[in-house]
Amino acid sequence: MTIRGKAYIAGAFEHPLRKAPEKSVAQLHAECAKGALEDAGLGKDDVDGYFCAGDAPGMGPLSMADYMNLRLRHVDSTDTGGSSYLVHVAHAAEAIALGKCSVALITLAGRPRSEGMATGTAPRPGNPAQPDIQFEYPYGPTIVNMYAMCAMRHMYQYGTTSEQLAWIKVAASHHAQHNPHAMLRDVVTVKEVLDSPIVASPLHRLDCCVISDGGGALVVVAPEVMKSLGRPRVKLLGAGEAPKGQLGGDIDLIFSGARWSGPRAFAEAGVTPADIQYASIYDSFTITVLMQIEDLGFCEKGQGGRFVADGNLISGTGTLPFNTDGGGLCNNHPANRGGMTKVIEAVRQLRGEAHPAVQVKNCALALAQGTGGSLGTRHGSATLILERE
């Protein structure tokens, strides 16, 4: 059993707002749903499967399904943090392959910017029943210092430098200048990244993604539905998922779950990293990108610093064009969950609908990679491989 060729992404929509104090979270979910369905050429009543993560307002999918008044025969509220939406695409394809639904809607929305959330810099108390919390929260773990410890270890073990990490932000900024919706549109230099203040050593402010309101949605459909729509066909070729934690105390911060989710997706798709023409790589921080690039096999473990340097991720000049919308580092990180926008930009590239300045020529094979949670403690990784048919 495989999901190879069993499902298509027919609709994709990124909310244009980056700050939405005048809208409710439920409203943002529904606006994204409407946008993605219109993009697909489908209506609300065509939806028979609905996916959202645990942060959606209400219990799992129930409140949002009720708000939109959906009539469903399949729901899934798997939450693996920012990578949830890639997992949802894979699970939607599985459900479609089994005949459990034929039009799956996936939504994400949130307002951390309007709500003044200190996303990366404040420890989150969590639920006391979470088994790890009493052994971690008192010490002040934040999103940024946990990723910083990954970066520090990577530097120690492989000689990776802050300059090399900075190149990832520089590449993202080169792409963001062409995106009118991007939060940060100014092209930055390596020096500007290094001159920005340290948030948690060794990560600077410009190593960190933006905090934005908004959201996005995707519509995943069965092949027979796709044929009826007359839209460019983006076919799911392969998917992999893998949670990674502290391994019972055998902590290893130099790799992500992409080491496991990536090969599963490549095997199912029957392609190799060298075949990939465009890659959306989750970019909560620069180090996140570097680790996943290694783990997916675009270069050897430990060589990521050399690989990303000198503009190698910039579309048109580099060998691995990435995050051509500007990514989470410059464009958008809606609801602190960047997996949705990773899939959306991969769909744009495969349709030839990316900005002409960053569009990969004849882009027929793309990868979307997400991690969610924290690379420093426990996270979910998900990999999708998509093809233009």
Add this chain to the structure above:
Amino acid sequence: MISVPDRTWPAPEPNPETKPYWEAAAEGRLLIRRCAACGRAHHYPRALCPFCFSDRTEWLAASGNGTLYSFSVMQRAPVPYAIAYVTLEEGPAMMSNLVDCDFDTIRIGMKVRAIFKPTEGGLKLPMFTPA
């Protein structure tokens, strides 16, 4: 930069599975959990071994000696602090803080030893300082 003594730490919330760990820490002793079936120590402590899933796990007094696996100095905080993973002599690594030291001298691979700092709730937290 010297770690500022007026930093306070929130109290952990023990549960029946972990109470002995925190009771020992309050007395200045670091416990870890070891499996009598497979012989491996793990962290954080669990009733069921995360390696072989045996329920024959038991408390073991750790030496408190360890090696710094990684760290980060959180600069954007009311009082900057150094978070760390320390690999214990007994095998597993644990999250902690590095305290009572010049943050500029912290290096991965340095030898550290456990000390105990009071929390806002009266319990104590195992921390580490250069050995």
